[in-house]
Amino acid sequence: MKNPNLKICHIASVDITVKYLLMPQLKFLAGHGYQVYAVCSPGMLTEEIKKEGIRLHHIPIPRKLFTPVADILALVKLYWYFKKEKFDVVHTHAPKPGFLGQLAAKMAGVPVIINTIHGLYFTEHSSWLRRAAFIAIERVSAKCSTLIFSQNQEDMETIVKEGIATREKLRYLGNGINMRRFDPEKFSQRFIEEKKKTLGIPKGKVVIGTTGRLVWEKGYREIFLALQEVIKRYPNIFFVAVGPQDKEKRDGFGSDAITAYGLENYTLFLGERKDMEELYPCIDLFVFASHREGFPRSVLEAMAMERPIIATNIRGCREEITDRQHGLLVPPKNSSALAQAIISLLQDVPNARMLAKNARIRALAEFDEMTVFNRLLKGYETCFEKNH
Numbered sequence: 001m002k003n004p005n006l007k008i009c010h011i012a013s014v015d016i017t018v019k020y021l022l023m024p025q026l027k028f029l030a031g032h033g034y035q036v037y038a039v040c041s042p043g044m045l046t047e048e049i050k051k052e053g054i055r056l057h058h059i060p061i062p063r064k065l066f067t068p069v070a071d072i073l074a075l076v077k078l079y080w081y082f083k084k085e086k087f088d089v090v091h092t093h094a095p096k097p098g099f100l101g102q103l104a105a106k107m108a109g110v111p112v113i114i115n116t117i118h119g120l121y122f123t124e125h126s127s128w129l130r131r132a133a134f135i136a137i138e139r140v141s142a143k144c145s146t147l148i149f150s151q152n153q154e155d156m157e158t159i160v161k162e163g164i165a166t167r168e169k170l171r172y173l174g175n176g177i178n179m180r181r182f183d184p185e186k187f188s189q190r191f192i193e194e195k196k197k198t199l200g201i202p203k204g205k206v207v208i209g210t211t212g213r214l215v216w217e218k219g220y221r222e223i224f225l226a227l228q229e230v231i232k233r234y235p236n237i238f239f240v241a242v243g244p245q246d247k248e249k250r251d252g253f254g255s256d257a258i259t260a261y262g263l264e265n266y267t268l269f270l271g272e273r274k275d276m277e278e279l280y281p282c283i284d285l286f287v288f289a290s291h292r293e294g295f296p297r298s299v300l301e302a303m304a305m306e307r308p309i310i311a312t313n314i315r316g317c318r319e320e321i322t323d324r325q326h327g328l329l330v331p332p333k334n335s336s337a338l339a340q341a342i343i344s345l346l347q348d349v350p351n352a353r354m355l356a357k358n359a360r361i362r363a364l365a366e367f368d369e370m371t372v373f374n375r376l377l378k379g380y381e382t383c384f385e386k387n388h
Helices: 015-031 045-050 068-085 094-109 128-144 153-161 187-201 221-231 257-263 276-282 295-302 336-345 348-365 370-388
Strands: 006-009 035-040 055-058 088-093 112-117 147-148 171-172 206-212 237-242 267-271 285-288 309-312 328-330
Touching: 015 035, 015 045, 015 088, 015 370, 035 068, 045 055, 055 328, 068 094, 068 187, 088 094, 088 187, 094 112, 112 128, 112 171, 112 370, 128 171, 128 237, 147 153, 147 370, 153 171, 153 187, 187 267, 187 309, 206 276, 206 328, 221 257, 221 267, 221 336, 257 267, 276 295, 285 336, 285 348, 295 348, 309 348, 328 336, 336 348
Parallel strands: 006 035, 006 088, 035 055, 088 112, 112 147, 147 171, 206 237, 206 285, 237 267, 285 309, 309 328
Antiparallel strands: none
């Protein structure tokens, strides 16, 4: 279905979200004839985003929960931008853009307002105050929504249970990746050895790797503590972390934090990378210890690249991995359980290989990005039909 006259605007807090999480969706929609715009705070990736053919507009959108002056300013700017451009659809991502973007779109008379929940910002373990605050934000946001996409099934149940939105307004989106890009058959052993050498990974090491911004919520503290235990049994391991620093977050940290754990000689921080499909083959065991996720793409990438995986037993991760079938799931914030899981897979290489093969089979069957794109397109078309 081609829609050459329909204008769509996606709203996110930061350009990283637009470039690395939303870009495949945006290009897919553009390929189906939509005029695709995006709004985010100013950043370093502006020109890269524009080169992809996306019309990018900068409006500073605070990421912190409560910044009243900045929030009002962002709301006003979004309102006037929406009035000027007369979008057919405003599509928001994350709680603050979802709240401000949808409210501004409603005020501006945008006919179709869509929100994607990439993972609710509260869990069963959150404090009463945090739960109450985010539930209130999501309830107000949902009143503006024509349609709400959720990346995982568990959040959909929570949304209904907490009275955030009705089930009729919800639609499952899921998550997916480009399986042609993440294909382990593309990389020879010679390529892998050369890549390790280029990266600075010492020869002959067993490489444990993770991805994620350098914030403690991503489980880095638990990983560091677990590695301290693992090294006692397997001194030949080497840890690789891929992900940028996030100075805006209160729990952000720098690579120098590793010295407090005595792991500086066992660790390599690679920062933000664009060659992830080339990095996964260099990792012998992928660990993902995040405390909260929606539907983590990096786990899907590791599955597609046929890596043995250990992840935390949280929503999103357990929707991707069935414990002991496609990988191992451990309790979040539990470094001892994480260490035991790492040791178990290092001890039992045949089991690790079996889990990795099963993970790739499942990724190919269930998590291709085209499945997600088609759900997105169908959701848009349903909204247009109702609106006209």
